[in-house]
Amino acid sequence: MIDSYGRNIDYIRISVTDRCNLRCIYCMPEDGVALADHRDVLSYEEIEKICRILVRLGVKKVKLTGGEPLVRKDLKELVKQLKRIEGLEEITLTSNGVLLKEFIGPLVQAGISGVNVSLDTLSSGVFREITRRDVLEQVMEGIEEALKYPDISLKVNCVPLGIPGQEIQKLADLARENRIHVRFIEMMPIGYGKQYRCLTQDEIMKQLTEAYGIMYPVCETLGNGPACYYKPEKFRGSIGFISAVSHKFCSECNRVRLTSQGFLKTCLQYDTGRDLRRLLRAGATDEELQEEMSKAILEKPREHHFADPKIQEEDGRMMWQIGG
Structure with a gap:
């Protein structure tokens, strides 16, 4: 799928639920x-039918998100269904990690090849402040369990909020002794996230360079998206940055999103795309669905304008509705 700006769209993030077992403040x-x-x-x-058509159009990678995807019953069954689609190369998962210890084994058996764990701090008090839940221990047990599967790519995603005690260097230290890629993700100004000013990539780089010395750029591809990675000396894992506002990467965007209610969303900021649920349940043929998906991709906006105060976000959906 090549959009009207020449970008190859080969990656879709699929939200399987808007439900979550945490209540993160942003x-x-x-x-x-x-x-x-x-x-x-x-x-x-x-979902499987939509994916089959998208793979026919050129999608090669799927990430399952929520809400929290592991609260949806029998998620491994969806993974098995998707794994049978010829041409789909990779199925990964983004989770808050609370239920990961229980489900990582069955998910790996079903065909998951990577897991991203959202974790903003290693301080139990700050974790409780951010998530409004006291379950940091369960998250860490989930990460430890995932490390038992050496063929599974494991990433930890942190939103650096600048909250006292968040101690982002301690999170970065997870990549020193473990094959974990720790990524710092800039807050997207959507919904409750608009209330917070995150630390910038440059501020974090300064902190980590002072702590570890030279941060060597990593040349190999470590994911599906736009993260840039660095590796201090003697680190098993790496440090990554996803800075969609301050280091805009729309010209390289290769993704679309599918909400849990079936809206194919082509840009995070705008209400552009297609209501695939309506088409599916109205009896649309595969050919009709494929045509609408192709049109949606061609209409994918050139770029977001989150940093421009004159242009307000046009999609009223919150992040739990869109998919993380």
């Missing part, structure tokens, strides 16, 4: 949110 209110009716959420069969 994502959800403390009391939770009004969740989608189960009938409005795509079935595994519908």
Whole structure:
């Protein structure tokens, strides 16, 4: 799938649920949110059908997200279904890690090839402040369990909020002794995230360079997206940065998103795309679905304008509705 700006779209992030077992301050209110009716959420069969058509069009990589994807029942069954699609090269998962210890084994057996764990601090007090839950120990047990599978790519994603005690260097230290890629992700100004000013990539680089010395750029490809990676001396893993606002990478964007309710979303900022659930449930043929997906890709916006205060976000969906 080549869009109108010459970008090859070969990667889709699929949200399987808007439900989550944490209440992170930059994502959800403390009391939770009004969740989608189960009938409005795509079935595994519908997701598999959409993926088959997208793979026919050129998608090669799928990441399953939420909400928290592991709260959806029998996620391994979806992985098995997707694994059978000829031409789909990679299925990965983004999780908050709370349930990872229980499910990583069955997911690996089903065909998962990589896991990203969202973890913003190693301080139990700050973790409780950010997530409004006291489950850091379970997350760390999930990471330890995932490390038992040497063929699985393991990444830890941190949103550096600048909160006292967040201690991002301690997170970076996870990559020193372990085959973990620790990535620092710039806050996207969507929903509750607009209230926070994250530390910038340059600020974090300065901190880590002072701590570790020279940060050597990593030339090999370590993921599906735009992260840039560095490796201090004697590190088993690496340090990555995803800075979508301050270091804009729209010209290299290779992804689209599918919400849990079946909207094919072609840009994080804008309400552009197609309601595939409506088409599916209205009886659209594979050919009709493929045509609408192709049109949506061609209409993919050139770039976001999150940094421009004159241009407001046009999509009212929150991140738990879009998919992380």
